[in-house]
Amino acid sequence: MNTPALVGTARTAQEAREAFRLWLREHGLPVTGQRLAIAEVVIGSADHLSAEEVAQGLEAHGEKAGTATVYRTLDLLVKSGLVVERDFGEGFRRFEAARDVPHHEHLLCTECGAVQEFRDERLERMTTLIAEAHDFARQGHRLVIRGVCSACRRGTRPSDVRR
Numbered sequence: 612m613n614t615p616a617l618v619g620t621a622r623t624a625q626e627a628r629e630a631f632r633l634w635l636r637e638h639g640l641p642v643t644g645q646r647l648a649i650a651e652v653v654i655g656s657a658d659h660l661s662a663e664e665v666a667q668g669l670e671a672h673g674e675k676a677g678t679a680t681v682y683r684t685l686d687l688l689v690k691s692g693l694v695v696e697r698d699f700g701e702g703f704r705r706f707e708a709a710r711d712v713p714h715h716e717h718l719l720c721t722e723c724g725a726v727q728e729f730r731d732e733r734l735e736r737m738t739t740l741i742a743e744a745h746d747f748a749r750q751g752h753r754l755v756i757r758g759v760c761s762a763c764r765r766g767t768r769p770s771d772v773r774r
């Protein structure tokens with residue numbers, strides 16, 4: 612699971628556990644090993660994970676949790692601000708660690724499901740100009756570019772990389 616050219620850096624797994632532990636305590640919620648392991652999987656990863664992939668990642672950590680627990684914990688992580696939820700129009704949600712650079716865009720490969728990130732100042736300026744032209748008080752925007760990644764087009768994607 613390696614994603615190149617990420618915007619910002621992911622927290623370490625240990626920091627992830629600690630941050631979520633504190634948040635759960637502050638909110639009077641039970642701190643369980645499963646919850647902390649789920650936080651570690653998502654926040655310690657540089658990927659955009661589906662709930663299914665989080666469950667798989669858990670097993671790699673030697674933990675197991677039912678689907679309901681995984682979803683409930685992911686919702687808590689989103690509430691805590693440690694994790695950001697993404698909907699790329701695939702029919703399921705993905706989750707990524709909140710990082711120091713909050714705003715970036717995504718490229719989604721429709722063949723292998725790989726997600727790449729980018730940030731482009733020209734795009735930021737463009738959305739401001741478009742909003743102004745429509746007398747619109749801009750609050751934000753989200754862009755997902757769908758297509759086929761270079762590895763899939765060349766048929767060079769190693770079979771062991773994601774799905």
Ligand SMILES: [Zn+2]
Nearest residue numbers: 720723760763
């Ligand atoms: Zn691809």
Ligand SMILES: [Zn+2]
Nearest residue numbers: 659707717728
């Ligand atoms: Zn992202």
